[in-house]
Amino acid sequence: MATFGTLSDRLADTFKNLRTRGKLTASDVDGTVREIRRALLDADVALEVVKTFTGAVRERALGDEVNKALNPAQQVVQIVNEELVGILGGQQRRLEFAKNPPTVIMLAGLQGAGKTTLAGKLALHLKGEGHTPILVASDLQRPNAVNQLQVVAEQAGVAVYAPEPGNGVGDPVKVAKDGVAFAKQKQHDVVIVDTAGRLGVDAELMKQAADIRRAVDPDEVLFVIDAMIGQDAVATARAFQEGVDFTGVVLSKLDGDARGGAALSVASITGRPIIFASTGEKLTEFEPFHPDRMASRILDLGDILTLIEQAQGAFDEDEARKVAEKFATDSFTLDDFLQQMQQLKKMGSLKGMLGMLPGARGMRDQLDNFDEREIVRTEAIIQSMTPAERATPRLLNGSRRVRIARGSGMTVTDVNQLVQRFEQASKMMKTVAKGGMPQIPGMGPIPGGAGGRSRKAVKGKGKAGSKSGNPAKRAAENAAVAAGPAPTTAGGSSFGLGKGAAEPSAEDLATIQRMLGKG
Amino acid sequence: MFTKPTIDETTWEDLEDELLRADFGPDITEQLIEQLREQVERYRTTDPKDLQRMLRETIEERLAKHDPTLRLTERPSVILVVGVNGVGKTTTIGKFAKFLAGYRRSVVVGAADTFRAAAVEQLATWAERAGATVVRPEQQGQDPAAVAYQTVELAKRENFDVAIVDTAGRLQNKNGLMHELDKIRRVIQKQAPIAEVLLVLDATTGQNGLAQAEAFIEHAGVTGLVVTKLDGSAKGGFVLAVQERTGIPIKLLGQGEGIGDLTGFTPHAFAAQLVG
Ligand SMILES: Nc1nc2c(ncn2[C@@H]2O[C@H](COP(=O)(O)OP(=O)(O)OP(=O)(O)O)[C@@H](O)[C@H]2O)c(=O)[nH]1
Ligand SMILES: [Mg+2]
Numbered sequence: 001m002a003t004f005g006t007l008s009d010r011l012a013d014t015f016k017n018l019r020t021r022g023k024l025t026a027s028d029v030d031g032t033v034r035e036i037r038r039a040l041l042d043a044d045v046a047l048e049v050v051k052t053f054t055g056a057v058r059e060r061a062l063g064d065e066v067n068k069a070l071n072p073a074q075q076v077v078q079i080v081n082e083e084l085v086g087i088l089g090g091q092q093r094r095l096e097f098a099k100n101p102p103t104v105i106m107l108a109g110l111q112g113a114g115k116t117t118l119a120g121k122l123a124l125h126l127k128g129e130g131h132t133p134i135l136v137a138s139d140l141q142r143p144n145a146v147n148q149l150q151v152v153a154e155q156a157g158v159a160v161y162a163p164e165p166g167n168g169v170g171d172p173v174k175v176a177k178d179g180v181a182f183a184k185q186k187q188h189d190v191v192i193v194d195t196a197g198r199l200g201v202d203a204e205l206m207k208q209a210a211d212i213r214r215a216v217d218p219d220e221v222l223f224v225i226d227a228m229i230g231q232d233a234v235a236t237a238r239a240f241q242e243g244v245d246f247t248g249v250v251l252s253k254l255d256g257d258a259r260g261g262a263a264l265s266v267a268s269i270t271g272r273p274i275i276f277a278s279t280g281e282k283l284t285e286f287e288p289f290h291p292d293r294m295a296s297r298i299l300d301l302g303d304i305l306t307l308i309e310q311a312q313g314a315f316d317e318d319e320a321r322k323v324a325e326k327f328a329t330d331s332f333t334l335d336d337f338l339q340q341m342q343q344l345k346k347m348g349s350l351k352g353m354l355g356m357l358p359g360a361r362g363m364r365d366q367l368d369n370f371d372e373r374e375i376v377r378t379e380a381i382i383q384s385m386t387p388a389e390r391a392t393p394r395l396l397n398g399s400r401r402v403r404i405a406r407g408s409g410m411t412v413t414d415v416n417q418l419v420q421r422f423e424q425a426s427k428m429m430k431t432v433a434k435g436g437m438p439q440i441p442g443m444g445p446i447p448g449g450a451g452g453r454s455r456k457a458v459k460g461k462g463k464a465g466s467k468s469g470n471p472a473k474r475a476a477e478n479a480a481v482a483a484g485p486a487p488t489t490a491g492g493s494s495f496g497l498g499k500g501a502a503e504p505s506a507e508d509l510a511t512i513q514r515m516l517g518k519g
Numbered sequence: 520m521f522t523k524p525t526i527d528e529t530t531w532e533d534l535e536d537e538l539l540r541a542d543f544g545p546d547i548t549e550q551l552i553e554q555l556r557e558q559v560e561r562y563r564t565t566d567p568k569d570l571q572r573m574l575r576e577t578i579e580e581r582l583a584k585h586d587p588t589l590r591l592t593e594r595p596s597v598i599l600v601v602g603v604n605g606v607g608k609t610t611t612i613g614k615f616a617k618f619l620a621g622y623r624r625s626v627v628v629g630a631a632d633t634f635r636a637a638a639v640e641q642l643a644t645w646a647e648r649a650g651a652t653v654v655r656p657e658q659q660g661q662d663p664a665a666v667a668y669q670t671v672e673l674a675k676r677e678n679f680d681v682a683i684v685d686t687a688g689r690l691q692n693k694n695g696l697m698h699e700l701d702k703i704r705r706v707i708q709k710q711a712p713i714a715e716v717l718l719v720l721d722a723t724t725g726q727n728g729l730a731q732a733e734a735f736i737e738h739a740g741v742t743g744l745v746v747t748k749l750d751g752s753a754k755g756g757f758v759l760a761v762q763e764r765t766g767i768p769i770k771l772l773g774q775g776e777g778i779g780d781l782t783g784f785t786p787h788a789f790a791a792q793l794v795g
Binding site for chain 1: 536690693721730
């Protein structure tokens with residue numbers, strides 16, 4: 001959304017002036033902390049969380065612990081990122097199962113948070129892991145919530161216990177209790193109890209939720225909260241914590257463009273881990289929650305890791321493993337490049353994947369114009385190379401390039417560009433494969449991305465000043481500038497995806513395009 | 520904050536915190552504080568009670584810049600209800616149908632949410648409670664535009680006063696689904712002008728509400744806002760920014776799950792509820 005500057009945009013702006021300076025001054029820090037505060041508020045982070053958060057960032061930024069290898073912008077990003085991950089919980093938490101089945105999972109939350117849909121998703125997910133879940137219809141309040149749960153159960157292919165019609169008829173506490181007994185009798189190993197949505201201020205209904213909890217003695221109580229919630233997250237999360245004392249949180253509607261302040265607020269205020277993310281209306285759109293990825297979403301570095309995993313998911317499993325190994329061991333060849341390029345054609349969810357790139361939302365229309373002929377051109381060039389050349393691109397001297405150009409009906413420039421693209425792609429992917437973060441234009445590499453694994457990638461890049469410390473990248477940027485704004489762009493294989501940009505500038509579009517074969 | 524003997528720096532800090540907690544957002548909060556500081560200066564007051572009154576009046580004034588009246592003069596008056604998932608569209612339609620019935624208006628509702636499980640049944644239950652007629656899809660997953668079409672067609676043929684079309688919830692960043700709204704509108708407009716397109720906003724929403732409004736205005740031609748779930752602890756302050764930035768007036772308020780929990784929008788009452 002154009003109206004909301006992202007946190008990383010703002011940090012980049014604030015630091016434009018002082019990027020060449022080595023140390024943060026108190027006034028630098030104050031200015032930046034103000035920006036962070038505002039960006040967090042725009043992202044709907046709860047005010048009290050914002051206050052503690054900015055306090056901690058300020059203190060650390062002024063302390064001596066700052067990493068001398070980083071420029072000021074990087075230092076702050078590192079601190080902010082570490083604090084975010086700290087609040088969100090560093091480790092991903094899994095569901096706790098009962099020693100003696102059935103495991104009872106109770107869902108609770110506000111009206112419209114997405115509990116019923118989540119019940120179906122969770123059931124489907126557990127079924128996929130070999131469990132035999134049953135859904136229990138204890139939302140007897142909202143019109144036709146019982147029907148909805150029945151339909152969802154059918155879609156997930158799981159059992160449902162729904163003895164009451166609902167719409168105000170029936171006792172939800174009794175249904176929940178009987179549901180667990182029924183599950184035991186029928187040997188279901190997991191029971192998921194759907195409950196009516198209720199407001200934190202509704203004492204009567206909160207008591208009912210507590211009664212349900214007492215009646216079924218759940219192993220997990222999951223608090224489902226809409227990712228778009230605002231400051232009310234505080235009051236609501238507290239009310240549910242007091243009312244039913246949930247054990248974990250599920251963030252729903254994360255496929256929207258909310259910046260995820262709710263996640264930070266709830267995690268910070270209640271100290272309860274976020275276990276799952278609900279990311280769409282289909283029952284399969286559900287995933288374990290990764291705190292580090294949420295941190296980068298809030299910072300708007302893009303959900304690069306998820307993206308890469310998805311890209312790989314679309315590939316053959318073995319293929320993916322081989323490629324990952326190749327990246328790690330530097331043996332990635334032009335043949336592999338070609339193969340991945342061809343896989344790209346098969347991938348259905350290009351748009352979804354690109355949507356996860358920071359600021360790439362505006363690119364959807366251009367994506368519609370994705371031109372597969374570019375892949376054909378790439379194919380032609382690579383196929384005109386000898387096996388030795390494909391395996392060892394370093395062999396490609398001038399005369400070989402002329403030969404290849406002639407053989408494929410392209411120009412030498414085309415061949416040069418392809419080789420350059422390949423080199424960029426493999427370099428970028430290598431960084432990612434080793435756990436580093438790709439670069440942010442104008443800011444250098446971002447440290448501490450995935451639990452601080454990326455120190456290595458950062459060292460030696462301390463000095464800034466020029467647009468990019470990486471000569472290949474600088475050249476590419478210049479080329480992009482020369483090429484002017486990109487009219488269309490191509491999709492993203494794992495090549496284009498390593499790029500973490502604060503905004504999809506013409507430059508970024510051109511880069512992605514270039515990597516995918518548009519000269 | 521308003522019970523202290525005099526206005527001092529902490530009063531302003533507390534006020535800022537309160538406004539932020541009410542989801543006014545950092546921009547509007549800053550503006551309001553500035554406006555109020557000016558007024559406090561101008562009237563040379565130190566009494567927090569004055570400040571409270573000024574705050575209420577300032578907000579009321581800003582909220583009152585737009586006309587909250589529903590335009591329901593045509594016959595049939597076609598109303599399209601849109602919004603993100605779970606905000607209260609279907610419930611609002613149930614309440615609104617009942618409200619209209621109270622004014623002896625005949626109402627037909629169209630179940631054009633053909634996507635979500637049991638959405639049609641949910642609307643049908645509400646229609647029954649409100650004494651309204653319901654048009655259902657002929658089969659699960661039918662094109663929502665077709666249901667909308669049939670609803671308006673029935674309203675014309677049988678002389679209903681009002682036709683209200685429910686739609687599936689959709690997140691504003693889903694382009695395909697947003698375009699579907701364009702289509703529903705076009706199809707309706709072939710038969711009758713649309714009197715109101717109501718965007719339902721959940722009061723618990725934060726600043727994302729602005730993004731929702733912008734996208735739905737672009738795709739659905741929103742003419743009025745409905746704010747729901749005001750019976751909870753959320754204040755819904757973001758709607759001030761929505762109304763000011765988009766010029767689309769707030770028209771209805773939802774305050775509970777009961778069929779009677781719907782009221783028209785009055786800036787005075789809303790401002791009072793926002794700031795106490
Ligand atoms: N407390 C309260 N709950 C409300 C209000 N309006 C709606 N709800 C509840 O919010 C939940 C969602 O309402 P729906 O009417 O199904 O929302 P919707 O927008 O039609 O949802 P989808 O069609 O699934 O997108 C239900 O549990 C409603 O009872 C309100 O004003 N106050
Ligand atoms: Mg609905």
